[in-house]
Structures are given as structure tokens and as C-alpha cells.
Amino acid sequence: MNAAADHPIHTGRFALALIYLTLLLFALFYLLPFGIMLVNSVKPLTEITGGNMLALPTVWTLQPWREAWSLAQIGVQPTGLKPYFWNSVKMVVPAVLLSTLLGALNGYVLTKWRFKYDTLVFGLMLFSCFIPFQIVLIPMARILGVTGLAGSTPGLVLVHLVYGLGFTTLYFRNYYQAFPTELVRAAQIDGAGFFGIFRRILLPSSGPIIVVSVIWQFTNIWNDFLFGASFADYDSFPMTVALNNLVQSSTGVKEYNVHFAGAILASLPTLLVYIVAGRYFVRGLIAGSVKG
């Protein structure tokens, strides 16, 4: 018995080649911009302004990367993107962890500790997923002002936490919906309390959905520009805003190679998260839809 015979659909050699060719073209199409950025980020500026963007560098240099990371003039000081990168990290890590943890707790309560009007509460949380960014700007600014968190990293963490909670709650609620209630009951009889059940029984089985939540939140928060630009100060700007400032700075010549290097630097963390956890992402998204 050959492998092809096991397949429910038979694909001819020619059709298969065609499929792979198409896929390859699409992959190239999507990779091209990234390739061009990468190539031009290791060229001296003169090669870009004077010549072909598509050509490989004649002189290879890492200077643009060094510039973008630690030398470029962004704020008042020539600091490069480095401090803003750390700003982003200091914002993303707590925001992702907190929103995931609270989303998990919400999902746990909404499915296993049902209370009166719980579906209404869930409905409202779900609704929050559909509120556009722009609408929350002004109320949020007010709240940050009142709480004294405006212009600080904790303020940004709060904003992202509030905005992301609807999504993470949705993920975990749907995941825990399929989680057998008998397990929770067994644990209750065994004497585990509210948090004991959560920590010892539910969380250890939540791997796939935690990955989904972390990836989703990480990409959204890391890539966010609007909240960062609206609610942060010079000393708390996240990477995206700093990158924009770098590219938009009106003084002197446009250093495209530095801009490219900066853009890649800004996108590296999300890329990394996808590469490390991407396959769990798909698995987590379909988990729960199929029982078992």
C-alpha cells in the first residue's frame, strides 16, 4: 500500500507541481518586501540613493543596525531605538501576562461558577471587542489623568489590559466551555478551593489557549501605535512610536538603511513569537471545536 492510496483525494503529479509553484510564488510575493528591507539595511546609504534598491550590497555593513539601535537621533538625545525597545518590553510583558491571566480567570468563572446574569456580563465583555480604538481614546485619557497614570508605562499597561480583556475572556470562556464540569466537581469534593481548582486543574490543561492568548495580545500590544502615541511621554514611548519618530525626523538626509534596520528591529519580537509558538496557535484555535 502506498501513501497516496491512503489519501482521500488523489492529486496528479502535474497538479501537485502547479500547487507548489503557486504557493512558492505567493510566498515570494509576501517575502519580497521583507527581503528588500533586509538587503537595504546592510548597505551604505550611498548605494541606496545612488542605485538600485533591488541589488545586493556591494559593500556589506552593519552600521545602519548600530545606528538604529543605539545612535540615531529620536528624542532630544541620540539614543537610537534601544530605550524605546525596553519601554515596549516593559509595557508588553505585564500587559500580556495580566490580560491572559485575568482572561483565564474570567473564562473560569463564566463557565464553572455560573451566576445570575453571567451571559449578560459575557455579552458585554464580548461587545467590548468590537469597540474601535478611537472611541475609547478620550474616556481613557480622562481616566489616566484622574488616576495619575497618564504618560507612563503603567498607564499604557492599564490601557492594553482593559482593551485586551474582552478578547482573552472570549478565548478562555470558549475553551473552558468544553472543559468537563465533572472534573471541577471532583476537585471540589477532593477539597480544592476556587483558586486551587483553577491553578491545579484548569490551568495545566490550558496550554493551547494560553498560547493563543499570548500571541494575540503580544502582537496587538507590541504593534499598537495609537495608544502609544496618545498616552505615552518621551520617556515612555513604545517602539512603534519611536520608529515613526525616527522615520519622520525632518532634520538632515533620510537614512533609508537605518530606517529599514529600525523597522526590522521593531518587528523582530512578534516574528520571534510566531516562529516559536505559531504551530500551537493554530492548534489552540481549533481546540474546543473538536471534542477530545
Add this chain to the structure above:
Amino acid sequence: MSFLSVSGVSKSFGGGQVLRDINIDLEQGEFLVLVGPSGCGKSTLLNIIAGLESATAGDIAIEGRVVNDVHPSKRNIAMVFQSYALYPNMSVAGNITFGLEMHKIPKPERERRLKEIADLLQIAPLLNRKPRQLSGGQRQRVAMGRALVRQPSVFLFDEPLSNLDAKLRVDMRVEIKKLYQKLGATMIYVTHDQVEALTLSTRIAVMNHGVIEQIGAPQDIYDAPANLFVATFIGSPAMNLIDATVVDAGGKLCAETTDAGGACLRLALASADKLRGHLGRRILLGVRPEALTDSRSTMAAGARIETVNNRVSLVEMTGADIFVTTSFGGRDCVARMPADRAPRPGDSVAFALNMDKAVVFDADTSERIA
């Protein structure tokens, strides 16, 4: 004071009433089986006893203490679930000792009890496996182990064997019975399977639509069902019900009905005095298949036997016995006969009907009247 008492328990969910005025008193060491059709409230009752669900009205008392507001883990009960509910992320050992850990029992003691249980249930080689690496029967054992290790005063089982195949189910049933005899524990056991109910229990409670139709020893439930529901629910094949009318035939009370050919047939009723008042009324005569047999089979000496020639319509072989279908009062009736005397469909056979074993139901109220 009984060991476990359920008094006046009712339960409503948003929609409607699921349990109505349930009363049960159990002595220590009793094995109560709850049976009843799907959705009749068996699991709900068990959950209320466990404390996983709260009753709308009524009290639960264990060992003389009302436990309505006591947390499930403090009621000194253990429960085995239909799905076994083993914690998927923990090893077998972890599953069994989780409850002890939660109750802050020191590690050496936990280890000792784990070993004891593992030996008792013969699962020692499985202790480091995860639940998904176990077969159905092994999971069942682990679930039992988790209940046993707690040394509770009451065990609650919610259809613990229904996920096993037929063969394994019989094996596990025997094991549960042995375990029960060894421990002498008090048990409440929910099942759909009436063989389980009859073989395991010291008492059976038959439930329907949220009420207990009858509670009693298995033999009583089988021989003297309180009403038509219990009569038809317990026993396989089900009790035959013969449409008849009470008539007075020369001073003797008889049930008048028809045979397969439609001819009038009079069967002398055993407990005549109870039925005087029903003269002329419609009744249903309940006859278990084993009380309707071949006339050449020997029956208890002195029993009141009615012998009737009747036509056979269907013959089913089951191994030791055969089930022969005939007709009385216009309804199919099943007789149980020794396999070596199998008649053929269409034959006329002399049936012997043991009237001492027949019970009588009022056709209007469905209650047993004799």
C-alpha cells in the same frame, strides 16, 4: 437516627421542578441503588447529597448532622463520576492522593494509603501513568481508588460502569460487590442497568419524573411492584400485563380475559379478598415471564397453576432459556421456557400460569391492588 437521611428534598431549576419531596433513610452499610429513566433526576439527587448542588427545599443529614450548608469536601463523602473525571494533567498517583493533599494529610501518610489502595485495586504498576494512557477499566479502577483513599462514610456512584463494554461491566460489577462486602461501607449508586440494580443493592429506589415511585428490597421491588411504572421498569423481559376484568365465577373471583384465538378465558385470582371491591372493574394482571411457562415444567408444589392452551407467535433463543411470545387479552405476552422444549411459531402449546406469582393492578390508577 439513620446514618444518612434525605428528608423532603425538592429541587427546581429555572424551568421546572426536577425533584419532588424525596425522602430516603439509610442505615450504615446499606447499598442503595437509584434507578429510573433518563432525566428523572437521579444525578441531581446524588449531587444534592454530595453538596455539589443545593436543594430548593429539604434537608440532608449524614451521621445525624444536617449538612445542607457544609462544603462537599467536608461531608465525608466520596463520589465516582460517570466520566471518571480523572485529572488529565496528573499521574494516577497524583489523582488518588490529590484529595489527601488538599486535606493537608502529611506525605508519608499519603504514600502509605496510596500503596494500600494500589494493592487493593491492583493498580500498582500504573501509578506513574497519565489517565490518557489507561484503558477504560483501568480508569474506572483509578476513579474508585480516588474515592476509597479518602475513607469516607458514604460513597456516591453516578453510573460508574456505563462507559465500559458489556464484559468489563460484569467484571467490575462483581468487583464492586466484593469491595462493598469487604468494606461494609454505605453506598448510593445510580444506574440505568437493572441487572446492576438487582445484583448490587440491598435496597432499590425507583425514580420517575422527580419522585420515588417505590423504595424497597430488590426482591420486593421485583415481586411486588407498587405500580405499573415500577412493574415495567424492573425486569427483563418486562412483566407481562394482561388486560382483564374481575368477575365472580360461582363464588370464586376470576380475571376474565381472552386467549390468542379470542376465546374467553377465566383465570382464578389468588388474593380474592382484596379484590372483592373491584368486581366488574378493569384490571391488569401482571405476570413475570418465569411465572408463565411450559406446563411440563415443574413449579412450586401447591402453587395455584392455570393451564392454558395458546398459540405461539414468536420464539427467541437466549442460551439457557427461550422466550416464547404468545398473546393474552389482545397483548403479546412472553413466557420463559427451558431451551430443550422449543416450540415453533404457530404451534399450540400448553402454558402454565402461576397465579400465586401474579400481581394485579388497577387499570385506571396504575396502582397495585393485589
